[in-house]
Amino acid sequence: MKNIPIFVVLFLFCCAIPALAQEGGTQTFKDSRLVNIQSVETLSKRRLDVRIGHRFGDLLGDNGGWSTFYGLEQATDVMIGAEYGATDKLTLGFFRTKGAGALPDGQAGLRQVLNGTVKYALLQQSKGGAPVSLTFWGVAAASTAERIADNPDIIRNFSSFSHRMAYHGQLMIASRLSDRIALQLTPGYTHRNVVAFQDENGLFSLGLGTRLQLSRVFGIIADVTLPFSDYRTSENGFYPALGLGLEIDSGGHLFQLNFTNATGIMETDFIPYTTSNWLDGEFRFGFTISRLFNL
Amino acid sequence: MKVYISLAIMACCSVVLYSGCTSDKLPEPMIAGTCTDTIPAYDPQIRQIIEETCAYSGCHLDGTAPGVYDSYQGLLPNIESGALRTRVLQLKDDPNQGMPPDYAPEGRPKDLTQEQLDLIECWLDSGYPE
Secondary structure, eight states: OTTHHHHHHHHHHHHHSGGGOOSSOOOOOSSSBOSSSBOSOOOOTTEEEEEEEEEEEESSSTTOSGGGTTTTTOEEEEEEEEEEESSSSEEEEEEEEOOOOBOTTSOBOOOSEEEEEEEEEEEOOOTTSOSSEEEEEEEEEEEOOOOOTTOTTSGGGOSSGGGGEEEEEEEEEEEEOSSSEEEEEEEEEEEESEEOTTSOSEEEEEEEEEEEEOSSSEEEEEEEEEEEOSSOSGGGTOOOEEEEEEEEEEESEEEEEEEESOOOSSHHHHHHHOOOOGGGTOOEEEEEEEEEEEO | OHHHHHHHHHHHHHHHHHHTOOOEEOOOOOOOTTOSSSOOOIIIIIHHHHHHHTSSTTSTTTTSSSSOOSSHHHHHHHHHTSHHHIIIIITTTOTTTSSSOTTOOTTSOSSOOHHHHHHHHHHHHTTOOO
């Protein structure tokens, strides 16, 4: 029951904002995602965005190097799915991810995950209007992995259906500071229905993201997500998810080449479960391909 | 009007999501009697043993022997069926049934060390964490 105030606050906040929204705003980012985190961008009405995301294995460190050809022989996480612009402000999505997160002791998070997403643009930055864009994004994740019934000590025991579920909701506050630079702040809340005995079900986090336009085709993107938790410290084997990438807009297609220490792609995965450390070489190469269709 | 429809959809979604929420914790895992210290995980401890002694070309990697042991998921069916425990621990002294077998290729181990056997037994008894 202690989660009620969070939902009420989020709901009331969402109710209040549409009245402030203005038409004809500024595009803040080129894509709906930065490296790890979502961006404020929604799809135009009747546009379909088909996306494939991939994260390879550790580039260096104990599990990387020549023996795995610097991680290219491993698929840590794979995402495939699509988003659709129901209206200019509302984007609905459905994605399947492999799932990759695990606690430092090896306790795995959700695997073989179906993710339903909803994104709603509450406010858009515009000249003479709002100084920032504001968008809500939420995901409900459900694991379709087979149950391991004879082991009550692991998440995959799935003693009730709700244990297959995890949720994440976030507000994204972004501003295009100039023609070349955009910044975004992302407070979020992640809830997992079942966690290991020493873990916590609810987790607040703050994401920071930026994009630097280099030319008409190329842009640099970067983001970091910091969970607020006494348990998630580097002493306990957790690290902030930090991503750095190059965005290539070929017109119609958008390619993203990135490096990140996060293993999972979805927020319900990489926020609670990033246990890889950049300084130990535990970061990986990844890419995202996005193709837009007009329906 | 559209604003009210959007708000109604969001309210419905909030109710559905909240009704599916629980805040459960798993029980604290018991350290099995076969473990001497901490519970090993598949990655990296068990994976290293598997890659060295089972998952190589001509054995449990390319379909020559049953199971493709290149991941936790690949190993899982033979853990759950009990085959891994039987062939690696219980039949370890059998030259053909015990794994790894005595006909393992040159350069590959024909037996696991006692330390490796203890680690696998502890891992299986502790619920084979990933």
